[in-house]
Every structure is written in structure tokens, then in C-alpha cells.
Amino acid sequence: MAIDKMTVPLSANGALYFPYLRFSDPLTGLPKTLPPSGYVAGVYARTDTRRGVWKAPAGMEATLLNTPGVTESGRLTDMRQGVLNAKGVNCLRDFPGTGPSCSVRARL
Numbered sequence: 410m411a412i413d414k415m416t417v418p419l420s421a422n423g424a425l426y427f428p429y430l431r432f433s434d435p436l437t438g439l440p441k442t443l444p445p446s447g448y449v450a451g452v453y454a455r456t457d458t459r460r461g462v463w464k465a466p467a468g469m470e471a472t473l474l475n476t477p478g479v480t481e482s483g484r485l486t487d488m489r490q491g492v493l494n495a496k497g498v499n500c501l502r503d504f505p506g507t508g509p510s511c512s513v514r515a516r517l
Contacts (some may be wrong), residue, residue, distance in 0.1 A: 430501065
């Protein structure tokens with residue numbers, strides 16, 4: 410579906426994250442993909458524990474652990490992320506040397 414025709418549902422208590430993340434299946438070792446929700450929940454839990462619930466994840470604290478990165482089809486440029494953020498989508502990006510990181514800029 411084209412981004413310009415995409416409709417994102419509105420919610421006072423929700424967030425939408427893109428794209429899926431890669432991981433290795435612990436039983437088979439084969440590469441797989443997962444929706445980012447569990448990883449993002451882990452980032453929020455880690456930040457809440459370390460800094461408090463009043464602090465949003467940012468910078469190095471927003472790095473996703475136990476994943477080599479986003480799916481190839483989900484790699485983002487600054488322009489692509491800008492379009493998604495304007496639609497209310499929080500973006501996950503790979504950054505050299507730090508691994509994938511989440512953006513908590515948009516809320517549904």
C-alpha cells in the first residue's frame with residue numbers, strides 16, 4: 410500500500426512502529442522476522458527502570474537489544490522516515506556502530 414494512501418488509526422493510548430526486525434530463531438538458528446512491539450516494550454521497560462516513567466527513551470537508551478537490525482525492505486532514509494513520522498508512524502532505524510534504535514516521536 411502506498412504511504413500517501415495509508416490511513417493510520419487514531420488512538421490516545423497507542424503507537425505504531427515500522428518496520429519488522431530480524432532475529433535468529435533460537436531453536437533452528439534460521440533467520441526470521443518479528444513485529445517490533447516486543448522489542449519496543451523492552452526499551453520502554455528498560456528506560457522506566459533506569460530513568461523513571463517520566464523519561465521517554467532516547468539516544469543510546471533507545472537501542473534495541475538481541476536483534477541484528479531491521480528487515481532489508483524496511484531500511485529507512487531521512488526522507489522516508491519523515492513521510493512516515495508525518496503519518497504518525499514511529500520508525501526503527503539501523504545506525505552504524507549502535508544497532509537498531511527506535512524513535513518515539515509520533516503518537517497515534
